[in-house]
Amino acid sequence: MSERREGAQDGAGWQVREVEAAGQPLRLCWKPGLAHGAPNDPAAELLAERAEVAAGERVLSLGCGPGWEGAAAARRASPGRVWLADVHVAAVEAARRTLAANGIANAEVRVSDGAAELPDVPPADVVLARLPKGKLPALQVIWDAFGALPPGGRFYLAGANDEGIKTYLAHAAALFGDETLLAYRRGCRVGRCVKPERPPELPAAFREPWLDHARYHAFDVQVRGATYAIRSRPGVFCWDRLDEGSRALIDTMEIGPEDRVLDIGCGYGIAGVAAARLAPQGEAWLVDADIRAVRAAERTVAANGLANCRVLLSDGAAAVRGTAFDVVVTNPPFHQGAATEYDVAPRFIREAAAALRPGGRLYLVANRFLPYEACVQAAFGAVRVAYEDRRFKVLLATRAG
DSSP: OOOEEEEESSTTOOEEEEEEETTEEEEEEEOTTOSSOOTTOHHHHHHHHHOOOOTTOEEEEESOTTSHHHHHHHHHHTTSEEEEEESBHHHHHHHHHHHHHTTOOSEEEEEOSTTTTOTTSOOOSEEEEEOOSSHHHHHHHHHHHHHHOOTTOEEEEEEEGGGTHHHHHHHHHHHHSOOEEEEEETTEEEEEEEOOSSOOSOOGGGGOGGGSTTOOEEEEEEETTEEEEEEEOTTSTTTTSOOHHHHHHHHHOOOOTTOEEEEESOTTSHHHHHHHHHOTTSEEEEEESBHHHHHHHHHHHHHTTOSSEEEEEOSTTGGGTTOOEEEEEEOOOOEETTEEOOSHHHHHHHHHHHHEEEEEEEEEEEETTOOOHHHHHHHHSOOEEEEEOSSEEEEEEEOOO
16 A cells, blocks of 8 residues: 555544555545545555446445545445445544545435435445444444345445454345455455345344434433433444533533534534533534534434524534634543544534634643643633543633634
């Protein structure tokens, strides 16, 4: 694999790298913070290299990341058609940039949780998937691939050994009735399944009710003296409970009755709806880059009967650029794949500073060991710890006038 950085494309951190895809050079557009498909991702490389795609075939790439395997498939499939889908809006933008940078016109990219938001896409001859993180999202992508294929259709699944790819290839084999290991390299594997005319009996793993995209987990949480109705789905952060970091954030944040509040990385929406209830004459804007979180937050807002909430799909604060806020709250992600990822939170901090009016406040919760104070100080000029316990801290910063 060759790799060459050509430099950032803009202030959002976009980079163009030259990689090898199925023996041909490919200009891959990427930026830090994407869950997978980085220019050094051997699983994406294997998938692009080993997936067999014939001219004229229809291909669906689920969890497409920046489009490495989807772009390679589109070259092979021409004049066939390729659809790329990802839950993350930044991955979708990366894939669109990758297609454009390589002059690929027979492919399109959609935001979708697996195949949930692709009802108009015809049955595929081939489905490609880079294994996602988490048991239920991984089973979901296998299940969606099975449903998207006609008999004889081929499913290619790739991932790393330390992500559990052996286990999920075995699950795919049980569902499809067969699986062929095509290659393994650098701790990663790629396998192929072919959908039979008569599938075997449905394996127990795929009787899981959460594989129905229309099903949402409904539960209540009590925080700051109030009860909130939550709607969530697997794949959303702490999808079935209130995490203690968010509890610390909600308990600590000070919201005025007329404040306009921005919740960056809202997840299923608990901090945003709590802020909206504390600001009955104001409003709360909830943004997240993951379509699963956005759909869950929309349902959480509706379940709590809040009219002063907006929920937007957004890469960080990009969708609200130009709107001024009194308060920004955030519980930024720091785990991507198996490694600790420090790139997302500093970007959230810079975007919070840009989004706040003079005198506006940032509340950021993080694990105690994460070194965000210097970044907050650089963006705001000062920072203090508003809350701290053995696991979490809430940082507070005020934008200067």
